[in-house]
Amino acid sequence: MQMRGGHPSYFAVCPACGNPILICNLFKRTEGSRSANPYGRHYSASVPGVADYDETAYMFCPLSRNHSDPGNTRRTPTDKAGRELYALMRDQFDRYVYIWEKTTGLHVGRGYARELLSMWRADEGWRYYRASYFNQSFMLFYAAPAQNLVGRYLLVDGPLHCYLKKLQIKSIRFTPTRMDGYVRVDRAEGHGFVDLSFLIHDQSPVMRGEHCVETYRLSVCLGDVRFEPDLKLVLDTGFLDSLMAKDDSHRNRTLLDMAADVLD
Numbered sequence: 001m002q003m004r005g006g007h008p009s010y011f012a013v014c015p016a017c018g019n020p021i022l023i024c025n026l027f028k029r030t031e032g033s034r035s036a037n038p039y040g041r042h043y044s045a046s047v048p049g050v051a052d053y054d055e056t057a058y059m060f061c062p063l064s065r066n067h068s069d070p071g072n073t074r075r076t077p078t079d080k081a082g083r084e085l086y087a088l089m090r091d092q093f094d095r096y097v098y099i100w101e102k103t104t105g106l107h108v109g110r111g112y113a114r115e116l117l118s119m120w121r122a123d124e125g126w127r128y129y130r131a132s133y134f135n136q137s138f139m140l141f142y143a144a145p146a147q148n149l150v151g152r153y154l155l156v157d158g159p160l161h162c163y164l165k166k167l168q169i170k171s172i173r174f175t176p177t178r179m180d181g182y183v184r185v186d187r188a189e190g191h192g193f194v195d196l197s198f199l200i201h202d203q204s205p206v207m208r209g210e211h212c213v214e215t216y217r218l219s220v221c222l223g224d225v226r227f228e229p230d231l232k233l234v235l236d237t238g239f240l241d242s243l244m245a246k247d248d249s250h251r252n253r254t255l256l257d258m259a260a261d262v263l264d
Contacts (some may be wrong), residue, residue: 011050012040015237016132016212017061018081019054020047039261057081060129062205070129072143077127086263088133093117093259094252095243096137103137103235104218105158107182112152113255116140117262127204130203134237135214138200146197146221153182161196162216163231169222172196195223202230212237 010023021040042064046052075082089096097108108116123143125131131139141147150172154161159175161183171191174183177254187194202217214237217230225232 010259011043011047013051013062014040014042014061015134016063016069017042017054017057018044018051018084019043019061019234020051020107028152045188052080054079054081062132062214067205073129074124074127075129077124079127082126085131085133085136089117089120089126089136090259090263091256092136092240092244093263094255095240096140097252097255098243099235099239100137101155103159103233103239105155105160105162107153107155107179109153110254110258114258114262116144117259119144134240135203135235137213138216138235141200142216143202144200147200149185149196149198149220150187150194152185153177153179154185156181156183157229159233163218164220167220167227171222195221197221 006175010026011020012023013019014021016075020043023038025038029084042058044053044058044062046057056073057075058064059068060073061067072147093113097113117140120126120140120143125136125139125143128139128143130142150165154164154174164172164185171188171194173186173188175186177184185196197220199219199221200216201219203216204215206213206215214235216233218233218236219230220227
């Protein structure tokens with residue numbers, strides 16, 4: 001709580017851009033508010049003890065009404081929000097992997113997890129303005145080069161498995177595995193090397209009432225041929241919060257130890 005104009009005002013931090021937000025209509029209707037219900041709106045000044053105002057971050061914030069696409073714009077190396085994203089990736093890596101797997105159906109094994117995390121570190125993925133605390137599961141892939149699909153494990157009838165089945169690619173088959181509920185993408189009998197890959201792109205925030213989700217497109221290519229249409233994926237921006245509200249009994253210690261090693 002802060003005193004503003006002689007009256008108490010309540011602030012929080014925007015989960016997407018790290019800027020201060022003013023909580024409107026918490027106890028009574030705030031003057032100039034657009035709704036009778038409580039909601040948060042960006043506050044264009046630093047609030048001591050809450051957050052410093054960053055105009056660039058606000059301009060690119062997906063929760064801002066008039067946001068711009070950040071492209072590949074990066075935060076400065078010393079940016080506080082960027083440093084916090086780095087720490088979150090280290091401390092919540094297992095949960096980010098879980099969110100990715102549940103959203104796409106593509107399993108990330110230990111070797112692949114280390115590879116992705118190492119690429120993210122080398123690329124300094126925490127510095128992209130498009131990265132936020134709730135979407136880092138997708139940021140592991142967003143700036144990465146095309147990723148090989150052959151040999152990957154897919155959740156049976158998950159989003160990516162269903163999509164690939166519809167494409168009816170004759171050079172691949174789905175092999176049952178010892179991992180319950182998963183199949184492996186393999187080269188079909190009679191075919192040589194298969195260059196099947198995917199890319200994540202076209203991040204887009206979508207407001208559903210007062211709730212924001214992010215949509216992404218996953219493109220699959222066989223060699224130089226890109227299949228149409230892309231697979232559309234929807235990331236629930238509240239997914240990480242729901243996992244963090246649980247106890248630690250479900251945490252994946254192997255992935256956490258890996259993150260602590262890679263992001264030391």
